[in-house]
Amino acid sequence: MPRTVFSIKARIRDHSISVPAPENSTRFGIPNACNACHEDKTSAWAAKALQAWGPPGPARQRAVRHAEAFTAARQSDPAAEAALLAIMARADEPPSYGPTRPVTCGGSTVPASRPPSSRR
Numbered sequence: 145m146p147r148t149v150f151s152i153k154a155r156i157r158d159h160s161i162s163v164p165a166p167e168n169s170t171r172f173g174i175p176n177a178c179n180a181c182h183e184d185k186t187s188a189w190a191a192k193a194l195q196a197w198g199p200p201g202p203a204r205q206r207a208v209r210h211a212e213a214f215t216a217a218r219q220s221d222p223a224a225e226a227a228l229l230a231i232m233a234r235a236d237e238p239p240s241y242g243p244t245r246p247v248t249c250g251g252s253t254v255p256a257s258r259p260p261s262s263r264r
């Protein structure tokens with residue numbers, strides 16, 4: 145079983161299987177659940193198989209959206225700003241991604257998504 149959970153001090157094994165987004169492996173080098181078993185196949189093969197099974201669901205779209213935004217942010221790409229603000233503004237993101245108070249950045253304002261007291 146591969147070590148897929150990264151903590152501050154260690155990489156540890158975990159039985160959970162992430163939402164498969166093999167396109168994130170191809171584009172960003174992020175491991176995907178499909179190729180954890182199908183080690184002899186490429187991530188492009190897994191993405192093609194998934195594509196044949198139907199359009200991506202909300203969880204896979206979210207995984208791709210996050211990979212695009214956070215990778216751009218790590219690379220200090222100015223395009224990350226709009227992508228991160230768009231994530232913060234979404235009502236379907238976990239509370240930890242939304243601002244506790246309105247944020248204005250680059251001419252856009254993202255309202256507070258939830259009051260701080262309702263956050264976990």
Ligand code: HEC
Nearest residue numbers: 161164165176177178179180181182189190191192193194
């Ligand atoms: C827990 C292990 C495991 C994971 C995770 C897994 N698979 Fe599989 N997959 C298998 C096994 C076992 C088979 C059956 C292989 C056989 O019959 O020879 C299989 C079969 C397949 C086949 C048919 C293979 C063929 O040659 O016809 C495809 C396509 C496939 N998987 C795609 C995927 C995709 C895409 C993902 C990610 C969404 C995925 N698998 C995740 C274990 C896994």
